[in-house]
Amino acid sequence: MSTLTKSTFVSGLFEALPNTFPSLRQMGKENFYVQGFPSLKDEEYKFTPIAKKLETSLTNFSSANPVIISAEQINKAVPAGFEGVVLAFSNGKYLPELSTSVEGLTVNFLSKNESTPIGSIAKAENDPFIALNQATFTDGLCISIEKKKEITLPILLLQFHQAKEGQVISPRIWIEAGDFAKASFIDYSISLDDAPYFVNKVVEIKGGIHTDLTYHSLQEENNQVIQVNALVTDIQQDSQFTSTQITLSGDLVRNNLTLNLLGSNAVGNMFGIYLLNGKTHVDNHTNVDHTFPHAESNELYKGILADQSRGVFNGKIFVRQAAQKTNAFQQNNNILLSEDAIINTKPQLEIWADDVKCSHGCTVGQLDEEALFYLQARGIDKTTARGLLLYAFAGEVLEKIELESLRTFITTKIQERLGSKF
């Protein structure tokens, strides 16, 4: 239990909320009370002092109201060359008048559809932040993809955030895809100013059988922002789910990714890049649960850490006894560009089946000085050469992004950050 007085935080948050989801919120509250904020003694948070950070950074424990967003802000935020559906949000609230749609896609406020089984995949009893979100959220969005519908246009979730110092934003999204459906999402969060706030987001994804879903998340919020993101998905038989997590900034970011492989031939892919400078602290905790035979998981996270940034990677692979013939691969590679940057990386494998193929590896290194010299000896200035090498390092993950406009968008951002264009 942390030093943070739960009552201060919680009571402030629970005041003056509209009367939506009363029982769900009550359960969330109870689950939060039982768990409390994790302390550094908590194994899952031992490198990420979230409670302390919340205590020192948040001064106004209340829910942030939506702010007004203009069509111009939307246009500015949408990646160049992007062709697809835009779903706009302000502090977690969906903005239908600024959003677009496509055949096969239905969106609905959660409050308009209270039978949505929120909390059935992202369970409040397992995670204090999911519990807190469930206790605090007032509305959210239910996104449905029709059965057998392959939506080729990407669906961009533009999440604008702006909150008075120390406020809390609790986005809640439920995605469901019917059997044989296919869709690709981009969750892009943007700060509208430089003030600190706390985003505590929960995304639940329920796929039918034989679905193909991709969820990209691009985190580029201001360097005062504290974030905890839970993405939990149930992957049924013959289905593929891919998560791509790109983190470029923030004060403290914790991403909790959980893939439940619930059928044979299910494939779960987890890719990520964290490109950190300043004092940004990013913690990626991933968890893949193999419960059926003949399923597969692939994981590749790459980190580039400069200045006094800190990264944490914890990849849990759980293979249950029934999950024979599982293939599970995990890689986490890091480059530290400064002596003050820190990475804590840990694979965590729990394998109860005997006939499985499982591999994992993590590396921590510096930039290859010999390669740098080689490029300089060809006439390339040091900064550009460095950028080329770092970009090549990250490239293995970028290549996995199938959406060209998104890949280009992210590539450009990464190249800008690495100080090199080519």
Added chain:
Amino acid sequence: MLSIKNLHASIEGTPILRGINLEVKAGEVHAIMGPNGSGKSTLASVLAGREEYEVTEGEVLFQGKELLELSPEDRAREGVFLAFQYPIEIPGVSTTNFLRTALNQVREYRGLEPLDAVKFLSLMKEKMALVEIDQKLLSRSLNEGFSGGEKKRNEIFQMAMLEPVLSILDETDSGLDIDALRIVSNGVNKLKSENTATIVVTHYQRLLDYIVPDFVHVLYKGRIVKSGTKELALELEEKGYDWIKEEVDSTATV
């Protein structure tokens, strides 16, 4: 063009080069030979600007400029090219990928317009033919899974693209079969002109049948202990280095 005077260099406090003197004029080919570990690659690396080596004494003038004051990239832009003895692998970076950046930075330094993608490609085609290298190889990660010969050919290809004034070839011939040796030498010879110079570092006289040197120097224990014409290379081929070692070691005072 290149004037090396009393060059001393050490690595981690150990002196490797112990007073090198060498004059290279435009249009000349110099061969530097010598037993393993005598400092040939060190000399090449120091000229190219590798920071691990500490120059403790001496100076190097290149076309009137203090070479040792320049960054590695500026040396390359001034026209120094080093074909590495052991070209490294760079995963995720292909030759095509970095060479256009390199060439355009070199061109910018020399006050030339950058080449657009089309012009770059046609220049590449021309130079590829020169060293008989395949475009597929150039779009793969640099040197990853390349054969020894492919690595060396790629070095000469880059040299052809960058059009250096002074080329330093560090054992470009080692590990090449006779066909590859002929192709590589042919490439080097075609790039020679009265305004450029070449330093070939080699172990074997064989290469010098193809790239004919004006001068041959023997480097031993960090010094040039003997200089001559191409006949010296033949003599070394026949007699080995022992006689030179004995000569030097018996008169050594330091």
